[in-house]
Amino acid sequence: MTTERFDPRTYEAGWRERWAADDLYRADDDDPRDKHYLLTMYPYPSGDLHIGHWYAATGPDIVARMRRMQGLNVMFPMGFDSFGLPAENAAIDRGVHPVEWTEQNIERMRTQFRSMGCMFDWSREVVTSDPAYYRWTQWLFLQFFKAGLAYRAMAPVDWCPKDQVVLAREQVEGADRHCWRCGTPVIKRDLEQWFLRTTRYADELLDFSKIDWPEPIRLMQTNWVGRSEGAEIDFAVEADGVAPIRVFTTRPDTIFGATFMVLAPEHSAVALLTAEERRAEVEAYVAAARRETEIERMGMERDRSGVFIGGHAINPMTEERIPIWIADYVLPGYGTGAVMGVPAHDDRDYAFAKRYELPVRYVITPRGGEVPTDGAFLPHTQDEVLVDSGAFTGMAAADAIAAITDELAQRGQGAAAISYRLRDWLISRQRYWGPPIPIVYCPEHGAQALPEDQLPVLLPLDVDFAPTGVSPLESHAAFLAASCPVCAGPARRETDTLDTFVDSSWYFLRYTSPHEEAQAWDPVAVMRWLPVDLYTGGAEHAVLHLMYARFFVKALRDMHLLDFDEPFTALRNQGQILGADHHRMSKSRGNVVNPDDLTSRFGSDTVRCFLMFIGPWDQGGPWNPSSIEGVHRFLGRVWSVAQATDGSIRQIPGMPPAQSLAGEPPGSGGASPDEVESVEEGSRALRRATHRAIKEVGEDYAEFHFNTALSKMMELTNALGSARDDGLAGTDAYAEAVEALLLLLAPMAPHISEELWSRRGKPYSIHQQSWPAFDPALVTAEVIELPVQVDGKLRDRLAVAPDTAADEIERLALASERVQAYLQGRTPRKVVHVPGRLVNIVTSAS
RNA sequence: GGGCGAGUGGCGGAACGGCAGACGCGCCGGCUUUAGGAGCCGGUGUCGCAAGACGUGCGAGUUCGAAUCUCGCCUCGCCCACCA
Numbered sequence: 001m002t003t004e005r006f007d008p009r010t011y012e013a014g015w016r017e018r019w020a021a022d023d024l025y026r027a028d029d030d031d032p033r034d035k036h037y038l039l040t041m042y043p044y045p046s047g048d049l050h051i052g053h054w055y056a057a058t059g060p061d062i063v064a065r066m067r068r069m070q071g072l073n074v075m076f077p078m079g080f081d082s083f084g085l086p087a088e089n090a091a092i093d094r095g096v097h098p099v100e101w102t103e104q105n106i107e108r109m110r111t112q113f114r115s116m117g118c119m120f121d122w123s124r125e126v127v128t129s130d131p132a133y134y135r136w137t138q139w140l141f142l143q144f145f146k147a148g149l150a151y152r153a154m155a156p157v158d159w160c161p162k163d164q165v166v167l168a169r170e171q172v173e174g175a176d177r178h179c180w181r182c183g184t185p186v187i188k189r190d191l192e193q194w195f196l197r198t199t200r201y202a203d204e205l206l207d208f209s210k211i212d213w214p215e216p217i218r219l220m221q222t223n224w225v226g227r228s229e230g231a232e233i234d235f236a237v238e239a240d241g242v243a244p245i246r247v248f249t250t251r252p253d254t255i256f257g258a259t260f261m262v263l264a265p266e267h268s269a270v271a272l273l274t275a276e277e278r279r280a281e282v283e284a285y286v287a288a289a290r291r292e293t294e295i296e297r298m299g300m301e302r303d304r305s306g307v308f309i310g311g312h313a314i315n316p317m318t319e320e321r322i323p324i325w326i327a328d329y330v331l332p333g334y335g336t337g338a339v340m341g342v343p344a345h346d347d348r349d350y351a352f353a354k355r356y357e358l359p360v361r362y363v364i365t366p367r368g369g370e371v372p373t374d375g376a377f378l379p380h381t382q383d384e385v386l387v388d389s390g391a392f393t394g395m396a397a398a399d400a401i402a403a404i405t406d407e408l409a410q411r412g413q414g415a416a417a418i419s420y421r422l423r424d425w426l427i428s429r430q431r432y433w434g435p436p437i438p439i440v441y442c443p444e445h446g447a448q449a450l451p452e453d454q455l456p457v458l459l460p461l462d463v464d465f466a467p468t469g470v471s472p473l474e475s476h477a478a479f480l481a482a483s484c485p486v487c488a489g490p491a492r493r494e495t496d497t498l499d500t501f502v503d504s505s506w507y508f509l510r511y512t513s514p515h516e517e518a519q520a521w522d523p524v525a526v527m528r529w530l531p532v533d534l535y536t537g538g539a540e541h542a543v544l545h546l547m548y549a550r551f552f553v554k555a556l557r558d559m560h561l562l563d564f565d566e567p568f569t570a571l572r573n574q575g576q577i578l579g580a581d582h583h584r585m586s587k588s589r590g591n592v593v594n595p596d597d598l599t600s601r602f603g604s605d606t607v608r609c610f611l612m613f614i615g616p617w618d619q620g621g622p623w624n625p626s627s628i629e630g631v632h633r634f635l636g637r638v639w640s641v642a643q644a645t646d647g648s649i650r651q652i653p654g655m656p657p658a659q660s661l662a663g664e665p666p667g668s669g670g671a672s673p674d675e676v677e678s679v680e681e682g683s684r685a686l687r688r689a690t691h692r693a694i695k696e697v698g699e700d701y702a703e704f705h706f707n708t709a710l711s712k713m714m715e716l717t718n719a720l721g722s723a724r725d726d727g728l729a730g731t732d733a734y735a736e737a738v739e740a741l742l743l744l745l746a747p748m749a750p751h752i753s754e755e756l757w758s759r760r761g762k763p764y765s766i767h768q769q770s771w772p773a774f775d776p777a778l779v780t781a782e783v784i785e786l787p788v789q790v791d792g793k794l795r796d797r798l799a800v801a802p803d804t805a806a807d808e809i810e811r812l813a814l815a816s817e818r819v820q821a822y823l824q825g826r827t828p829r830k831v832v833h834v835p836g837r838l839v840n841i842v843t844s845a846s
Numbered sequence: 847g848g849g850c851g852a853g854u855g856g857c858g859g860a861a862c863g864g865c866a867g868a869c870g871c872g873c874c875g876g877c878u879u880u881a882g883g884a885g886c887c888g889g890u891g892u893c894g895c896a897a898g899a900c901g902u903g904c905g906a907g908u909u910c911g912a913a914u915c916u917c918g919c920c921u922c923g924c925c926c927a928c929c930a
Contacts, residue, residue, distance in 0.1 A: 101926080151895065172927095173925095174927095175926090175927070215850085215851095216850060216851075218923080219849075219925085220849095220850085220925060220926080221852095223849070223925080223926060224925095224926080226926095227930065228930085230927070230930080244854085247930080248929095248930070249930060250929095250930065261928090270874080304895065304928090326926095327926090329928045329930090330928085330929095330930075331928075331929065331930090333929090334929045335929075335930065336930080338930095339930045340930085341930095342930090347928095347929080348928055348930070350927095419929075419930090420929090421929050424868050539924085539925095540924095542925080543925090543926095613858085613859095613869085614847060614858065614871070615859055616859085619852095621858075622856070624857080624871095626857080626858085626871060626872075627857085627858065627870055627871040627872085628871095629871080630869095630870045631870075631871095632873055633870095633885090634869095636885090706870085707858090707859070707860085707870095708859095708860070708869080709870085710867065710869080710870090711859090711860075711869035712868090712869080713869095713871075714869055714870075715868080715869070763886095785865080786863075786865090787865040788865095789864085789865085789910090789911075791910080791911090792864095792910065792911045793911095794865055797865075823878085829910090830910065831910095832864090832910050832911075834864060834911095837865095838864050838865075838911090840864080840910055840911060841910090842910045842911090
């Protein structure tokens, strides 16, 4: 039999067409088998799929395909996160309307996605900029509004001067506080904006006990929420009719050392407490702090600047008068925006006190230690006791925290308190390409939610996109005109749109019933499919999408719209494929790798396998296609071994002819007893290789260890090559090995496995076959090689059956000539025998 | 400054505390070919003719045994960054 040359281009597209025509990957709601919802983060339709999209999608596709073969009803949907700034920038730069730009890109990316051969269920596709979708994004906003979880407030917010838009705190990155999208340093502005009350769920967001998520992501979210336990303490002030100032501290045990107080420049009591003669200086400082960008404010860190405002407070424990200062190192949004200054035990307060010559008082020392006499800072240590602290002197600091808090509570001057770094999520955007916020402003009745039957609030198409710092919708008269839901009088429509992260906070719900017109989702379908069993995507969303989606689900649960606590039961992060220059792929760097060139040369299967072979999937790495040929050769070998029959023993040129049974069925009368023997031995070895591969590849896939899974399939293929050369090609063991190999390969290389499966006359489709089972009795080798060490150094190997008795193995090890040579007559002190692993003969004293 | 992670051949990377370098790339040699390429066969951690010795960023430790565990240091990457 002659086999055709291996050329994936002759069959790949044909199989994809057939799978699509047959709806092979459609997930049926009514399927009685156990559901498995496997989700990978949907992309922004930027225009072209790059190699990173392939990398991200292939991993979960492999797992989805294996789970399906293992008998689960798998849903693996895909869609597009299609609202957002790039579409609007394209309109500004090139005059293409965002609608048109987005639709063209989606169409193009759909085609590219299909060429990957992933088992996406396209019948469930979701496009967030489609009015049929954003209508329900708006509806969800209204539910949050009615539940008191969406509110509008004037606040100092981060503003990107380039994109002309506010940003959520999570969208400001890096030491220089730059915009996540364009990298421009942000500035602070006071603006009236819409927020979602994420802080209400701060504590619940810290609970990961119900989900299997990677440790780094859990840590990042935990740090982002930033829970601190401590106390709030009231300091009376010397000003008639002014309420006491409340500070937050994690160290109430240091209160006897509080020698001054610092307020954030933005603190509401500053104006009330400023002495007349200091007013000009204070106002100048407040104005300066307000104007500073974040970076400039960072730059002032070394200066540790501040201004004494002239007022005084009373330390509730020492009853001393302490001066009140303002300084920009105290942040308005954290705790109470006011701190007690304890210079001896807080390095920031210490630097401030040094600069302005404020008194340093030591109230805690390491147990048995002395207080510094040179006025130096005393860092926090494990075992500390209070000194110079009234009735609390001598108490362990750890105990004093509770004791002092109790004392203050009894006096009505304080209480234990918890503070969070998490801020509410700023969701309004002054841009066009997003869902309009469904609110109208009535001169009479203020901000009013739009009645649900008026949704969707459609984006008008005829707008001027030039960025002005306010939404382009602001200048659209027809859009602005609305009527008040309360009095029906003329009202003005909200012109800000919603952050795209609002869209992505619920898309995984919409996939369950994407064509639902009367509601955001069909509750029965959501109950059937959610939560997502396994979610994959980039770790860069740790405190963005992944946190927002958790918040959304918890809030919707409390509104009785959902009945589960976490959206994503398990999470796996893929690594990033960097450009060949080790930088992030970007059009501006010109290091983007286009997969289309590779697939047209090698076919999709080779590209998929190569990507999975680069290294551990969660690690990523720089792009280096040098070994793609090797992976292609591997598929070529699969092609050849899968089509070998007993007549096709290859003569290796220049080699002695293989010991062969050419032309004769194996084991038949013509063969000599030796040949029969060797075929039987070879078959047994091949079966063991097959069953070991079945076990290990399945385990590797489940753990996302695709690189080692592929290496094990390569080993099985190499074993098949040798078996063929040894004349085993017509045997049952050979057929079993080939069929197992194709089934194991099917998730990673869906086309070639389908093609070869079909060529063997097996029933369509390989992707609907059951995952192969392994025989536990066949997963270990018949004979194992046991290393024998003398004093930890390898000296010999024993070839023994796995079930050889321990004392027999030890006897053989000691009897070994090589071991005896190394023992040189010494008596072993000890023999360490780890069954199945090694024997170590110890002679030296330890 | 804090937190997390990672350092293994020329390269990508394998190794439940138990044979370091699986699998692949590259390279070397061979077969085939008019030639090149492709394909196939063999070799390939370092030093050494060999026996052997040495080898997982550096330095200690635990252990019969450490790439793996512990401590200290160095380098790189990511996240956070005045959070009281």
